[in-house]
Amino acid sequence: MAHAIGVGPPQRVAGLRARGVHRQCRGRAARDHALGVAGPARELDPTIDVRPDERFVDDGDVITSAGVSAGIDMALHLVARLASPERARQVRRDIQYDPRPPV
Structure with missing residues (x-):
């Protein structure tokens, strides 16, 4: 999934291939969907610094x-960045999101 900031509302897309998002990631750090870890993204553009061990990557405007x-973690990060960490915690409580896996 990729979201561009400052270009309009964030867009949810499935993988870096969708809508040519890989072009926005040229020469940048990025995280692709688990099904596309490193291989496909690097095949699209070898300059993409794929970070397979990170849940999301904030590279400024992408x-x-x-x-x-x-994606929920990323959205909460974005709320914290654009509003405040307290607002992000409030949203997390409101959507009853507990990031600790039950198993």
């Missing part, structure tokens, strides 16, 4: 994440 729950 934020990428690794799937559904990582």
Whole structure:
């Protein structure tokens, strides 16, 4: 998933291939969906610094994440960045999101 900041509202897309998002990641750090870890993203553009061990990567005006729950983590990070950490905690409570896996 990738989201561009400052270009309009964030867009959820499935993987760096969708809508040519990989072009926005050229020469930058990024995280692709778990199904596309490193290989496909690097095949699209070898200058993308794929970070397979990170749930999301904030590279300034482009934020990428690794799937559904990582997308929630990324969204909360964005709320903290644009509003405040307290607002992000409030949103997390409101959506009853507990990032600790039950198993």
